[in-house]
Ligand SMILES: Nc1ncnc2c1ncn2[C@@H]1O[C@H](COP(=O)(O)OP(=O)(O)OP(=O)(O)O)[C@@H](O)[C@H]1O
């Protein structure tokens with residue numbers, strides 16, 4: 001803890017004393033400063049609460065039940081109210097602080113789950129982020145889903161919306177036929193970019209002109225990373241005649257990749273990371289105020305920077321930009337891509353088309369580690385519970401895969417076809433939830449986070465100070481066995497630094513910024529709450545503890561660690577970055 005004192009001396013940071021109604025249990029180091037700055041007396045505080053704080057009671061929610069809410073919250077008149085989402089509140093009541101799930105859950109929305117009732121069931125089951133893959137369905141359909149999610153959020157849920165760009169890739173044109181076609185060993189197929197309606201026997205229509213540029217006789221055409229394989233036996237103009245060498249299924253929109261002597265062959269064509277359709281989808285997302293934009297087939301950081309600078313000119317509420325790691329180039333430039341983006345999705349489906357499957361688990365671990373060091377959330381995606389598209393129970397191997405992602409401390413795990421088109425989407429989400437929770441509690445019992453590398457120091461002093469405060473805070477919270485960490489944050493930075501340490505107690509991030517709240521929906525261990533924050537940290541702490549107590553979610557004797565990154569709006573006020581441990585009186 002010496003470091004905290006060291007930085008306090010360097011930067012005029014200090015540790016602040018406690019307030020009426022709340023007793024100080026411990027200070028970190030240095031002499032406590034009498035809290036002259038604070039203007040509340042106990043009586044004043046009571047009147048203040050009476051005058052300004054209005055909490056509307058919310059019926060208790062049973063997480064995992066399919067019943068809808070009765071106590072939808074009035075979100076108007078935000079001043080003095082605390083917005084804690086219904087699901088976290090229910091989880092907290094039922095299981096206490098340590099029972100709050102840390103790993104976030106993302107669901108791909110598709111025809112199997114797009115009614116308001118189905119979306120609400122997913123929200124109740126713990127969906128933190130709804131993903132819309134812009135490859136599929138119409139603009140009207142996407143708009144309808146986004147509006148329904150907003151409706152749910154108005155009822156007291158906290159579900160962020162992510163759009164996922166189609167990106168530029170070569171795939172089999174989807175003729176709308178629901179079923180797959182089988183390619184038999186030795187059969188001869190014609191691959192063409194010629195446009196035609198419907199399907200032709202033994203013909204594969206590729207989505208892009210010039211798909212065969214640079215491809216030679218003897219090269220391999222691999223479907224969906226190994227679902228079926230062909231050998232090129234003849235080039236006829238831009239078309240290819242291919243012999244099936246490994247029989248398998250051709251699914252609608254299956255991906256094509258070309259291989260020579262065990263290496264991926266890139267065509268001479270330059271595919272832009274964001275196509276004209278992607279830009280149009282992004283405009284749609286911005287106009288609807290989506291929270292995340294996941295960019296497919298990112299090859300370098302420039303594409304991410306370009307999009308972020310475009311977004312900054314578009315709207316006050318900035319959508320967070322996630323880079324999908326799904327091609328060899330994105331692995332080669334991983335560090336710079338993660339630094340430029342607001343998080344990543346480990347898109348194992350397409351990644352498995354480009355690198356040998358046996359390399360995916362170690363790559364996944366490495367990507368999560370890089371993201372954690374750089375405080376960017378990492379989502380593990382694709383085929384986590386693939387068999388549940390058809391069957392009501394997962395395979396043991398699938399449960400082990402989910403557990404492994406949680407053990408690696410991924411921020412989030414994602415459902416794809418399981419929720420979008422599967423028959424058991426809600427059940428699959430419940431498997432994700434229970435498996436994550438079990439693995440998290442086992443990790444705590446085994447003190448696994450003690451083996452995590454600490455974050456690397458950053459360049460700027462202010463970042464390093466915040467980082468050190470968060471590292472110390474997380475260590476203190478674990479060592480002292482505290483119940484919860486309260487962090488007051490304008491943009492979520494401090495909450496994200498805390499999350500990087502993967503502490504045992506849950507992190508409650510209080511922010512007055514709706515965008516920051518939604519962005520934190522993807523961050524490991526963070527429960528984001530919306531509240532009016534003032535420059536007065538003591539008032540903020542009093543207010544939140546009092547509100548949470550009023551709701552019966554915190555009780556006498558509970559201990560919380562309190563930190564803040566609130567920079568006073570008034571230039572004459574001193575910035576206090578503090579760590580306090582409080583016992584609720
Ligand atoms: N909005 C939608 N409408 C119809 N079907 C959908 C929709 N979203 C997903 N699906 C179906 O669910 C399956 C899984 O969806 P997902 O988007 O995760 O896979 P994908 O299309 O392979 O993803 P990507 O193109 O990003 O690699 C898709 O193959 C598609 O059949």
Ligand SMILES: CC(=O)C(=O)O
Pocket residue numbers: 324326346347348349350351381382416
């Ligand atoms: C999710 C996705 O895009 C993939 O796994 O390829």
